[in-house]
Amino acid sequence: MFFIPLYDDNPTRRTPVVTIALIALCILVYGWQVSLGPRGGELAVYAYGVVPAVLFGYAELPDALQVVPSWATVATSMFLHGGVLHLGGNMLYLWIFGNNVEDSMGRGRFLLFYLLCGAAAALTQSLASPLSEVPMLGASGAIGGVLGAYLVLHPRANVRVLMWIIIFVRLINVPALIVLGVWFLGQILSGVATPTSDEGGVAFWAHVGGFVAGALLVFPFKRRGVEVLEPAHSTPFAVMPASAAVRRRGSVPDAGNRWRR
Template sequence: MFIPLYDHNPRAHIRRPYVTWALIALNAAIFLLVEAGGMARAVNAAALAHGAVPILFSAPTAETYASLVTYAFLHGDFWHLAGNMLFLWIFGDNVEDALGHLRYLIFYFLCAAVGALVHIVMLPQSNVPVIGASGAVAGIVAAYLMLHPHVRVWVLVLARIPVPVPAYWFLGAWIAFQIYMVLQPVGETVAWWSHIGGLAAGAMLVMIMRRPGVPLFARRPSR
């Protein structure tokens, strides 16, 4: 098991990643207000009301379309939330730096929406709500990998050994795992297709939404 801890990748264009911080705060606040405390009935009601339910898109309403964004702010449990927010904290600031605050926010929502749509297309008859920021976070992972593949990322190996590795090793392995899992007949407990959709959206969008002059696949000295 590999857990990202830290990347030493100074920002070049913004002083503080306000949008990344706001997204983390909003996700945490919604979890605490709506989903925490073991209230299973409240969690299920929120997922059904605001999660993306594929079968509902056969006759969509305004609320159904809104769920392409709202689903990304709901999480099933603390670890689901913590995993997504950890990736967002470590990698989101540099993507925000490369895109700018407003374009980064748009990028985040588009990756979330595309992630949900890919899941819906692949499993159109599912009545299981998709929730979680994983589609949007997958987009950030793809963008970070295309922007900063050679930056050193400290990862925790086997939950106890911190090791610095190039971003392309860790994030490349994470992406390969998503692709592997989407090919496995493991049911609908994890919306792997939303991860794939988010990855594809992030890779495409960063090419057109990054600031002028920001290079792709930048090389920098190892740290």
């Protein structure tokens, strides 16, 4: 059985300019990483990714890799990715959930919110393994913050999920409370079960830290008058054939040794 979210049922009032710009920037940066070749790309990860031991002053990078101050890597690391699947998965979630959160805050506030959530995510993972010399990279910590905010704002919104069971392909409306709640619980359980080490992998605690930060920061960042716990705009658990994807009514179209956020 295979599940993948495609879009939600929430309309938006404004074009999500910041969300689109963040996606475009991540894609451009990944293209730049690839253009450097394997060795150059690896060096860029160390130069612009978050290395906890360097961030906290327990280690230093070689002079040639000290391109930006260590504190600045908390921001630069959000735009690096470790592969096409890493990039694609992150951008899909940002595309699905980012537009409604941006709509609730406005463009300037949403950008600041996104960066703060990413910083909270990087710090959470770094505090979990402060002596690690493995670089962290990826947007999913910041996107975790977007998911946390979305859950507070639209827990009853339905996410159109593609369900693939052997040869049967269907679309099903799943409430965001379930989709995001299961995702968050999975990050906690995976973080507990996966000891921090110098072998890299998925930075589960970054996801948790970003999600919690987003769920809390949504209150001061949302526009005045924007309500939380909004109702759904479609029927939960409705099942449709896969061809229904082209008749969507939601707000969003179909859309190495390192810690990946």
